[in-house]
Amino acid sequence: MDGSVSTEPLFRAAIVIPVYNHEEAIGPTLASVLEYGYPVLLVDDGSGPACRDVLINLDRQYDERVQLIRLAQNGGKGAAVKAGLRHLFALGYTHAVQIDADGQHDLTDLPTFMATGKRQPEALVTGYPRYDASVPALRYYARYLTHVWVWINTLSLRIKDTMCGFRVYPLAKVVELLDQESCGNRMDFDPEVIVRWAWRGWPVENLPTQVHYPIDGVSHFNAVKDNVLISLMHARLFFGMLVRLPKILSNRRHV
Template sequence: MNNCFIIPIYNHHDTIKLTVQQLLPFGYSIIIADDGSNIATKQVLAELAAQYSQVNIITLAQNSGKGVAMCTAIQYAYQQGFSHGLQIDADGQHDVNDVPLFWQKATQYPEALISGAPLYDSSMPLGRKIGREITHFWVRIETLSWQIKDSMLGFRVYPLHSSNAIIQRYSIGQRMDFDTDIMVRLFWHDIPVHFISTKVIYPLGGRSNFNMLRDNWLITKMHTRLFFGMLCRVPKLLTRQQRVKYES
């Protein structure tokens, strides 16, 4: 395995340095996709790239959305010869202490998508909690399965070959609809999904780039596309379910 980290970022100049410093000891390249951030963030990123040879910056000309940043970074990482990329947020939400568990699981199941199953504390906003439950409901329908424990957490290891193929084949969600969209489509294409329970926090004073109106509308449209995409895959999905039951 040839591993790397992938970090999409938009205006998190106050947290990205600590995130990078926590990842450096693993010895893997760190690919940061700058989604048209402000000057303060660009300055911090330039300093990190100058200070650490492991850090590579991909710069998008304008803010285009998390999905665009992730698709760009996944394609870049694959072209650079990496086999697996661990996506992690720039804002300190994810528990870096669990990173070794993700790499161990990816080594055990190199063809699989390894994703975090979030354990939230009381800092999680109620609106986000309700939104996640709605998405969980629709993902179960879109996959005809209960296998996907969570599809929204951006803390996961991508098998880059199959992920790049999905990006090339489909128009994946460009903003906060990305994480669910690509996971469901990987599942449709028989990529196994394994989960690791991990603590997720909403830091006090933290800044979220989730736009309630725009992103919820995009997620609604995404579920509509996925639902109709599921209909033509019903026989295949049901056959997969029977196979999973038989193997278990």
């Protein structure tokens, strides 16, 4: 060693997987994730007894490679992700990779997501899906309504997809954001947090990723409740965009 001090930014990453009653899918998903050698945090979002027991057994099976935290009651995907991000930040990790429990994400892309996060440690790295034939047609087309609203609310097309749950978060920045601003606790979390991230002028990196729907046939998207929450979120963000308009335009000039 020559005694010089490295200027390379610290990158210490772990995987966070929110889980709610995916007792069939979580085992194979976790096994696939662990092949890449990263520590994994499972967040049990108030699952029923069957999934709870599976998660406890997985935690025991994989020892130090897997950690489990359990929320007392179901709060929604966003609540589970937020709990996981805060937990990993408190443990000293610099970045967290969010992956869904149902096996829909193509984990062969994980090294690319990690490499991009390490190369651009200040950026939120988000996937934009390439779907196979398993995607429900209604969800495929309906999600673009959310995209359009996000493009309006950010005055930008730089976010290619707003609802993909395959992301790399810089933990210091995202925890700062969550401490200062409210973000949804259910399916509204993914689009809302990335809009509020963009409002601050922070960088976003988009990566293509293959998505297929899910191996256990379980979806926790409630067509009525979650669409109402997402609609209210878009309305709230629209008025928030109007208030922040000068700052958003200023940030765009410096991106």
